[in-house]
Amino acid sequence: MGILTPELERERVRILKAAEDFGLDCFETIFELVTYDQINQIAAYGGFPVRYPHWKFGMEYEHMSKSYEYGLSKIYEMVINNDPCYAYLMEGNMMMDQKLVMAHVFGHCDFFKNNIWFGKTNRKMMDQTANHAVRIRRYMDRYGYDTVESFVDICLSLENLIDRYSPYVEKTIVPKQPENRSENPLGLLRVDKPYMRDYINPPDFVQSQKQKAQDKNLAKQKFPETAEKDILKFLMHYAPLEDWQQDVLSIIRDEAYYYSPQGMTKTMNEGWASYWHSKIMTEKILDDSEIIDFADHHAGVMAMAPNGYNPYKVGIELMRDIEDRWNKGRFGREWESCDDIKERKNWDKKTNLGREKIFEVRKIHNDVTFIDQFLTEDFCVRNKMFVYKFDKKTNRWVIDTKDFKAIKQKLLFMMTNFGQPIIKVEDANFENRGELLLSHTHEGIDMQPDFMNETLKNVFKIWQRPVNLVTVMEGDGHLYRFDGQELVDKKISTSPSNV
Amino acid sequence: MSIREDQSRFKDIVKGKVKENFRRFVTQGELIGKRENEFVKIPLPQIDIPNFRYGPKQQGGVGQGQGEPGQEAGEPGDGQGQAGSTPGEHLLEVEMSLDELADLLGEHLELPRIQPKGAKSLESLKTKYSGIAPVGPEGLRNFKQSYKKALKRYISSGIYNPKEPAIVPIRPDFRYRSFKKVVQPQTKAVVIYMMDVSGSMGDEQKEIVRLESFWINTWLKKHYRGLETRFIIHDAAAKEVDEDTFFRTSESGGTLISSAYKLAQQIIETDYPPQDWNIYPFHFSDGDNWSGEDTRLCVRMIKEFFIPNVNIFSYGQVESKYGSGQFLKDLQKDFPNEPGLTLSQIDSKDKILDSIKEFLGKGK
Numbered sequence: 001m002g003i004l005t006p007e008l009e010r011e012r013v014r015i016l017k018a019a020e021d022f023g024l025d026c027f028e029t030i031f032e033l034v035t036y037d038q039i040n041q042i043a044a045y046g047g048f049p050v051r052y053p054h055w056k057f058g059m060e061y062e063h064m065s066k067s068y069e070y071g072l073s074k075i076y077e078m079v080i081n082n083d084p085c086y087a088y089l090m091e092g093n094m095m096m097d098q099k100l101v102m103a104h105v106f107g108h109c110d111f112f113k114n115n116i117w118f119g120k121t122n123r124k125m126m127d128q129t130a131n132h133a134v135r136i137r138r139y140m141d142r143y144g145y146d147t148v149e150s151f152v153d154i155c156l157s158l159e160n161l162i163d164r165y166s167p168y169v170e171k172t173i174v175p176k177q178p179e180n181r182s183e184n185p186l187g188l189l190r191v192d193k194p195y196m197r198d199y200i201n202p203p204d205f206v207q208s209q210k211q212k213a214q215d216k217n218l219a220k221q222k223f224p225e226t227a228e229k230d231i232l233k234f235l236m237h238y239a240p241l242e243d244w245q246q247d248v249l250s251i252i253r254d255e256a257y258y259y260s261p262q263g264m265t266k267t268m269n270e271g272w273a274s275y276w277h278s279k280i281m282t283e284k285i286l287d288d289s290e291i292i293d294f295a296d297h298h299a300g301v302m303a304m305a306p307n308g309y310n311p312y313k314v315g316i317e318l319m320r321d322i323e324d325r326w327n328k329g330r331f332g333r334e335w336e337s338c339d340d341i342k343e344r345k346n347w348d349k350k351t352n353l354g355r356e357k358i359f360e361v362r363k364i365h366n367d368v369t370f371i372d373q374f375l376t377e378d379f380c381v382r383n384k385m386f387v388y389k390f391d392k393k394t395n396r397w398v399i400d401t402k403d404f405k406a407i408k409q410k411l412l413f414m415m416t417n418f419g420q421p422i423i424k425v426e427d428a429n430f431e432n433r434g435e436l437l438l439s440h441t442h443e444g445i446d447m448q449p450d451f452m453n454e455t456l457k458n459v460f461k462i463w464q465r466p467v468n469l470v471t472v473m474e475g476d477g478h479l480y481r482f483d484g485q486e487l488v489d490k491k492i493s494t495s496p497s498n499v
Numbered sequence: 500m501s502i503r504e505d506q507s508r509f510k511d512i513v514k515g516k517v518k519e520n521f522r523r524f525v526t527q528g529e530l531i532g533k534r535e536n537e538f539v540k541i542p543l544p545q546i547d548i549p550n551f552r553y554g555p556k557q558q559g560g561v562g563q564g565q566g567e568p569g570q571e572a573g574e575p576g577d578g579q580g581q582a583g584s585t586p587g588e589h590l591l592e593v594e595m596s597l598d599e600l601a602d603l604l605g606e607h608l609e610l611p612r613i614q615p616k617g618a619k620s621l622e623s624l625k626t627k628y629s630g631i632a633p634v635g636p637e638g639l640r641n642f643k644q645s646y647k648k649a650l651k652r653y654i655s656s657g658i659y660n661p662k663e664p665a666i667v668p669i670r671p672d673f674r675y676r677s678f679k680k681v682v683q684p685q686t687k688a689v690v691i692y693m694m695d696v697s698g699s700m701g702d703e704q705k706e707i708v709r710l711e712s713f714w715i716n717t718w719l720k721k722h723y724r725g726l727e728t729r730f731i732i733h734d735a736a737a738k739e740v741d742e743d744t745f746f747r748t749s750e751s752g753g754t755l756i757s758s759a760y761k762l763a764q765q766i767i768e769t770d771y772p773p774q775d776w777n778i779y780p781f782h783f784s785d786g787d788n789w790s791g792e793d794t795r796l797c798v799r800m801i802k803e804f805f806i807p808n809v810n811i812f813s814y815g816q817v818e819s820k821y822g823s824g825q826f827l828k829d830l831q832k833d834f835p836n837e838p839g840l841t842l843s844q845i846d847s848k849d850k851i852l853d854s855i856k857e858f859l860g861k862g863k
Contacts, residue, residue, distance in 0.1 A: 399568050
């Protein structure tokens with residue numbers, strides 16, 4: 001890997017200066033000049049120069065180098081969230097591209113540093129991944145390559161079973177109240193006159209209170225007391241694992257949490273970086289001869305597809321929309337309640353708060369809150385957005401609707417939990433047999449059955465007792481149970497929550 | 500760099516998968532369709548780490564562009580113009596060289612290596628560049644090595660000036676690429692495929708022959724570089740055709756097997772002197788012959804011409820609804836224990852591997 005050529009270095013300084021003048025606030029950013037082979041490798045490693053040995057990186061690498069060699073795709077930009085930020089430029093790209101990438105990268109760096117959802121990530125991840133690699137290699141030396149690799153496979157198969165919001169919740173331990181059994185265990189109302197007793201506390205009320213108390217007692221016996229979303233953590237603590245296995249699981253979990261905010265803010269992050277590369281390039285950096293190439297490449301990145309969601313496009317347009325609205329004062333009660341089309345069209349209060357607003361947005365929002373708060377009907381119409389679905393009758397993907405509510409709902413659904421099913425540990429002593437019960441909070445979409453079965457088997461390999469999963473398939477509740485030998489699928493009538 | 504390690508590990512896993520599903524690959528024609536020179540593309544189900552995920556069909560998504568509700572949106576894909584941090588789904592297509600494929604076949608069927616017959620007498624000389632020497636013709640002067648040598652001399656004698664780093668090599672600095680002659684034994688081989696294309700051989704039967712011949716070729720190619728193939732089709736008369744025609748032609752009419760054998764004999768006699776060539780005639784038919792008279796002629800030709808002159812003569816009988824399969828029985832009767840002849844009955848596609856094993860299992 002090489003340092004920048006004097007020409008690139010000059011541009012870097014210029015672009016950084018421009019970015020800072022606009023108010024961007026980045027970690028120190030180190031650019032490295034790499035060959036296409038190196039960038040493919042780094043990309044296969046998820047942006048890091050060193051990762052633990054695993055064939056999935058080899059598969060990614062193979063795929064990327066093939067696509068590059070056949071001219072199907074090429075990686076322009078690669079930046080990792082670290083302090084200092086590392087970013088990679090590919091040797092032999094044209095000067096305009098390099099400048100574009102640098103401007104884009106500064107946008108990301110600013111986002112990494114200032115967006116609160118990145119606040120809890122490890123900023124020395126570069127060192128951390130190298131450390132992880134050393135640990136896993138050491139286990140491989142000690143326990144055998146295949147043993148460790150197949151355990152890593154199992155862990156990776158469960159890596160999405162984390163609680164994405166848990167890093168932001170300060171967990172405080174609430175001290176348990178000493179049991180006050182004497183006073184009034186059933187919570188009955190006070191009776192002063194004995195003859196009023198059955199009227200103030202009617203028998204069926206007493207009965208229901210008794211029942212409640214009993215349920216409460218049962219719940220206390222249940223473990224975990226409340227359903228646990230961070231299944232990896234749960235398994236780390238309670239599954240019968242060897243020390244090294246526990247450590248490997250913790251490594252996979254750490255890395256999953258590190259990558260999690262990137263998934264949570266994909267649209268915003270790309271939108272922000274694109275907004276800034278466009279601004280910096282067009283207003284400060286480009287010279288006349290480069291403008292056509294810039295427009296061409298920028299348009300390539302922003303291309304809309306009828307069958308895919310382009311976070312770059314939606315992100316940049318939303319950022320610009322917000323800036324525009326806050327510049328013109330198109331927000332607040334007065335704006336919302338205005339029904340006059342003409343008045344709305346010419347609405348301009350010259351508030352000029354746009355720039356300030358988008359800086360605030362990049363600080364506090366993630367994709368879910370971003371879309372929830374700023375996606376407007378006007379925006380969807382202007383950007384020709386729609387929902388598509390699979391039509392079973394014709395076996396084709398078709399446009400379903402252009403309704404604003406449906407679009408917003410679909411987008412939010414895609415972004416909540418990063419488009420992954422929500423699965424929790426419900427009970428670690430299911431049916432009093434030490435079996436694990438997982439439940440899938442079904443939100444209208446079934447899980448993919450073959451993957452589900454295989455994953456359940458992997459959970460078994462860690463829990464080492466039968467594992468159960470409650471979910472919904474084609475409208476019916478199902479309980480899947482894998483006991484190490486066979487997978488049994490049982491229809492259940494009750495909804496998953498009250499098994 | 501350590502990605503190589505991961506990559507080769509991945510390739511091993513792929514090879515393992517191919518091995519696991521080898522029987523299926525053999526009996527499916529999809530491999531042959533994806534042949535590119537020395538490589539075969541094998542479509543594999545994505546080697547994926549399973550996780551809890553949504554099924555795609557109910558999911559749908561949000562797209563952008565022209566169009567009204569009800570119009571087609573196209574297969575969902577990665578809508579981004581730029582590579583993101585999440586790689587898209589992709590069907591895995593792995594490339595495998597024919598050589599590796601032959602290894603797999605050999606391993607799977609436990610095929611013995613072929614002992615080429617007597618052609619060791621034929622030897623060819625090849626020039627191989629293998630090293631660096633202080634003398635040689637100017638045309639082979641190696642600039643880099645010569646420069647290095649000169650630079651070393653400059654530095655060690657203390658006359659190197661970094662400010663003016665000009666290096667002037669002198670005679671002893673020059674280095675030349677050197678070569679040596681390598682003697683390579685040359686083995687030559689030809690496969691002659693003969694097939695009955697009379698009315699009773701249907702498409703399914705031909706598909707079987709096509710698959711068998713692909714695998715036989717793959718295996719033989721591993722042992723003989725520059726393997727030649729010839730194709731003969733016959734009904735009542737035989738003619739030589741190219742590979743494409745061989746698998747496409749469909750004729751009606753009777754069957755005279757001896758016509759093909761005569762043509763094969765003629766080809767061998769004119770083009771492939773048996774003392775220099777390893778010759779592999781393969782004949783596929785459904786076992787119907789015109790007359791007992793012709794069968795007797797065939798038997799005599801096999802006995803008198805083919806067995807003494809070729810490595811091994813192979814006859815494969817493909818099961819068909821119309822064929823009587825008499826020819827195989829006749830050959831079995833006439834050659835109860837003949838090492839120079841292999842007979843194989845192929846009932847269906849599933850039997851292809853077994854039949855290949857019968858053909859190639861003798862290691863000749």
